[in-house]
Amino acid sequence: MGTPPRIRQLRIVVEAEDYDEAVAFYRDVLGLDEEAAIAGAGGALVTILEAGRATLEIANPAQKRLIDEVEVGRQVAPRIRIAFEVDDTATRTAELVEAGAELVAEPTVTPWRSLNSRLNAPAGLQITLFQELDAEN
Template sequence: MTEQTPETGPVVQLRLVVEADDYEQAVTFYRDVLGLREQEAFEAEGEGAKVTILHAGYATVEIANPAQRRMIDELEVGHPTTPRLRVAFEVLDAEERTQRLVDAGASLVAPPTETPWQSLNSRLDAPGGLHITLFQEHLSREERAQLEGFGTGDD
């Protein structure tokens, strides 16, 4: 059983559940190509029901107002594109990982693009109907906090 810590607060895990019509393709894409580590997998005997839980590292929930979503779309893609839900994965090499995902069947929406906040971001439509961003940070969280317009609600 996972317990609350000062770092997690009362919520200790975020789990995004994606229903994928082509389950095997989606598992291969997210586990083997994107590189999420398989944590658990279950299959209901005789039911045909399957689930694979993939470890995605540190999770955050990003809440954006419509103006922020439009601004990010304009910077990363050049036009409005994002549905109400977009999943973003921080990777170590956005260019290489973007190409691997395209080679595995993702549709490229926008190639890796340098953002004003010093990250390299790409957009893709991926299995399971997810619109995703891959991003590679070039600055630490502390360095970004020094940029104009960055900080926290506490600042």
């Protein structure tokens, strides 16, 4: 038996001024499953949404610029951008725009063979939707 993993889960915690809008967008429109919703003293609320497998992608400034150039055609990403793998980037992008996300860049085929779109979403997050084109569905 191998050594147990030192990290069991990655959680990204985002403060949302419009909590209800953010929960509805990420849970109901994007489709992240609700793992837990907790209310605390003083009106404190948190909803934990399951996002499948998590990775932490560390990129140097040159790589960040390259990704922006490929996906958007100009520098737009903040220091932190959240990316979600989906089965149909075009359809999911349209759904998110209809639900209030701002389209930054239409779905674009990248040199690394994925179909990526970029959106500004609730809670001040810039997100990428990506579909692996060479993956078997």
